Amino acid sequence: MNTTAIGGVIAVVLIILIIWYVIVGNSLIRLRNFKDEAWSGIDVQLKRRHDLVNNLVNSVKGYMMHEKEILTEIAAYRAQASSAQGIRQTAALESQLSGSLGRLFAVMENYPDLKANQNVLKLQDSLVELEDDLQKARRYYNGCVREFNNKIEMFPSSIVASTKRYAKAEFFELTGSTEQAAPVVNFFKPSQKCRFCDSAVPDNMTICPSCGAKQMVDNT
Numbered sequence: 001m002n003t004t005a006i007g008g009v010i011a012v013v014l015i016i017l018i019i020w021y022v023i024v025g026n027s028l029i030r031l032r033n034f035k036d037e038a039w040s041g042i043d044v045q046l047k048r049r050h051d052l053v054n055n056l057v058n059s060v061k062g063y064m065m066h067e068k069e070i071l072t073e074i075a076a077y078r079a080q081a082s083s084a085q086g087i088r089q090t091a092a093l094e095s096q097l098s099g100s101l102g103r104l105f106a107v108m109e110n111y112p113d114l115k116a117n118q119n120v121l122k123l124q125d126s127l128v129e130l131e132d133d134l135q136k137a138r139r140y141y142n143g144c145v146r147e148f149n150n151k152i153e154m155f156p157s158s159i160v161a162s163t164k165r166y167a168k169a170e171f172f173e174l175t176g177s178t179e180q181a182a183p184v185v186n187f188f189k190p191s192q193k194c195r196f197c198d199s200a201v202p203d204n205m206t207i208c209p210s211c212g213a214k215q216m217v218d219n220t
Helices: 003-060 068-082 087-108 112-116 118-153 157-163
Strands: 191-193 200-202
Touching: 003 068, 003 087, 003 118, 003 157, 068 087, 112 118, 118 157
Parallel strands: none
Antiparallel strands: 191 200
8 A cells, every 4th residue: 555545544633533533522512502501491490489589578477487497497408509600509498498398387287267368379389390301401401411411422432522622511410209209288278197207297298307218299
């Protein structure tokens, strides 16, 4: 094989490698953009959640003068979560806020006057709907993160990822339940007993506000 032929082969190989590098690089950019867009969706839902929680606290505090501690705790967690930096800190603070909300809903059962407050009922319905939206947004985001992380870790795309200094993205996980969801419930229905600690658990609530144990759900 003469020098010209060898040079031609090398040129073809280099062109193929350049094309491959560009294709893989573009796919990484696309996955990164999907991930960032998915996080923006979660951020929107969290801001809506914080607004609803603030409205709920303002609506019930007039009825719950003796529950200042839990209301103050929720307000503090909401403020911290609103200014959280990074996915890990956001997840931790949102989990703490979820736990406090669960305890608030359990305590609300002791205030029957709240049943007549249409504003509180509307806020509760809005929270239930929002938690469903947040669950969907969280799952979509984590799916995007999984695809992005797989791409930057698997050979040979990991070579391109390393040259672009891509790092693994963090999953958004809320602690406190199997589904990692905030416990928003209908607190005006009769209570059940926790199967672990025997504490009162509002009907339809899947997590015990006292011990955090997951409850059996009756779908009949």
